[in-house]
Amino acid sequence: MRSEYDEKKFNFVKASKPFFTFSIAITLLGIIFLSVFGLNYGIDFRSGTSVDISVSKPVDKAAVEQFLKTHEFGEYSLTTSPNRLSIRFKDALKDTQEKQLKADFTKQFDDKASFEVNIVDADIAREQQRNAIVGMAVASVGIILYITIRFEWRFAIAAVVALLHDAFIVISLFSIFRWQVNLPFIVAVLTIIGYSTNDTVVIFDRIRENLRFAKLKTPADVAMLVNRSIWQTLTRSINTVITVLLAAVALFIFGSESIRMFSLAMILGLVSGAYSSIFIASPLWLLLRGKSVPKKAAKPQSAT
Numbered sequence: 001m002r003s004e005y006d007e008k009k010f011n012f013v014k015a016s017k018p019f020f021t022f023s024i025a026i027t028l029l030g031i032i033f034l035s036v037f038g039l040n041y042g043i044d045f046r047s048g049t050s051v052d053i054s055v056s057k058p059v060d061k062a063a064v065e066q067f068l069k070t071h072e073f074g075e076y077s078l079t080t081s082p083n084r085l086s087i088r089f090k091d092a093l094k095d096t097q098e099k100q101l102k103a104d105f106t107k108q109f110d111d112k113a114s115f116e117v118n119i120v121d122a123d124i125a126r127e128q129q130r131n132a133i134v135g136m137a138v139a140s141v142g143i144i145l146y147i148t149i150r151f152e153w154r155f156a157i158a159a160v161v162a163l164l165h166d167a168f169i170v171i172s173l174f175s176i177f178r179w180q181v182n183l184p185f186i187v188a189v190l191t192i193i194g195y196s197t198n199d200t201v202v203i204f205d206r207i208r209e210n211l212r213f214a215k216l217k218t219p220a221d222v223a224m225l226v227n228r229s230i231w232q233t234l235t236r237s238i239n240t241v242i243t244v245l246l247a248a249v250a251l252f253i254f255g256s257e258s259i260r261m262f263s264l265a266m267i268l269g270l271v272s273g274a275y276s277s278i279f280i281a282s283p284l285w286l287l288l289r290g291k292s293v294p295k296k297a298a299k300p301q302s303a304t
Contacts, residue, residue, distance in 0.1 A: 012230050013223045016283035023165060023280060030172025034143065041176050042088070042182035045129050049089040051101065052116040052257065058082055059109050067108060074192075075096060084257050092119050116258075132186045136167070139190055143197050151204055154288040159200045162281035166196045166272040171266050184262035192269030195244065199277035203233050226286050230278055241274040 042050070068076055070088070074086045075090040093101070098117060106113050120128075140160060147156040169190050174181055206229040214225050248270060252263035 006022050009090050009227065009300065011033045011227050012278060013227045013283050015285060016279060018274075019279040020283070026169060026172065027165070031166055033172060034164075034176045037175055037248065039171070039181045040178045041129075042180040042185075045132075045181065047092060047120055049091070049093040049098075049120075050118045051087040051089070053085040053087070053105065054114045055083055055085065055110045055117075056112040057110055059085065059145060060143070064109070064210055067105070071097075071100065071104065073101065076204075079257075081257060086257055127221075128183065128196075132183075135186070135190065136193070139193055140164070143193070147197075147201065147204075150201075151208060154285050155204050157288060158281045158285040159197060159204070161284055162200050162276040163193045163196045163273075165276050166192055166269055170269045173268055174265070180261055182261060184259055185265050188262045188265035188269065191266065192273055195241075195270060196273035196276060199240070199273060200281045201234065203277060203282050204229055204285070206233050207285070222289070223286060226282050230282055234278070237274060237277060241270050 059080070061078065064080070064085060068078070073089055073093060077088045079086045079096060084148060100155060102115050105115075140163065143163065144156045144160050160266050174185070175181075207226055210225050210229050214221070216222055216225065245267065248263050248266040252260060252267060255263055
């Protein structure tokens with residue numbers, strides 16, 4: 001099973017222990033931050049009002065801060081960019097407050113400003129949180145069933161651990177850096193789960209094909225088969241990730257403020273998905289499989 005060619009290649013399986021340790025450490029760190037600080041929910045998951053203002057000329061942030069304090073709209077957060085301001089109010093604005101905000105802002109700062117206002121009450125926020133959790137749970141269960149039917153239960157467990165790893169890494173980073181979590185973020189996480197599963201299934205499919213024709217005598221032969229399968233699909237996995245990553249980076253740099261967190265979550269998830277498919281999923285399948293070697297089917301005895 002082994003060859004001089006295999007020995008010259010980087011052995012992903014042999015080096016899997018440090019990668020497992022790194023992933024476990026990141027996971028534990030994420031659990032600590034999520035337990036202590038939680039997530040920085042956006043307007044989609046908590047009651048309040050978001051106001052996104054597109055301006056035709058630069059506006060001084062300090063002046064806008066003073067404007068909001070003067071009007072006493074309640075607790076808020078303000079982020080600015082050259083052509084856009086995003087204001088998040090903790091409480092839902094009344095119709096009169098919304099109209100006053102628009103009228104006074106255009107009068108004081110920019111008469112060509114355009115406004116995008118979203119108001120979410122507490123009941124809708126709780127329902128959207130619940131639907132987001134249910135959506136991710138349903139996606140995970142569907143993937144488990146699909147891979148179990150197509151492959152076997154060990155492949156399914158390894159794939160689900162890898163995709164949960166990717167989703168949790170992204171969620172943990174958003175908690176650590178206090179980036180805002182909104183509905184586009186949930187869409188990004190579900191998309192990440194899909195890409196992670198796709199990359200993992202490609203490697204698993206190659207492992208299964210190689211198992212059919214390989215002559216395996218020892219557990220080391222099985223490990224080498226897994227390593228060879230990863231190498232055979234590595235170029236395809238990297239090219240796929242880079243292609244999508246370029247699009248996600250372009251959206252993050254040139255896209256609007258409303259999809260920036262979506263793009264950031266996609267970038268982090270794509271990198272994590274490529275990492276987990278190669279360094280986590282396949283070595284984990286090998287670990288679950290143990291030291292057994294496939295037994296050849298017994299040859300039928302000829303009749304005498």
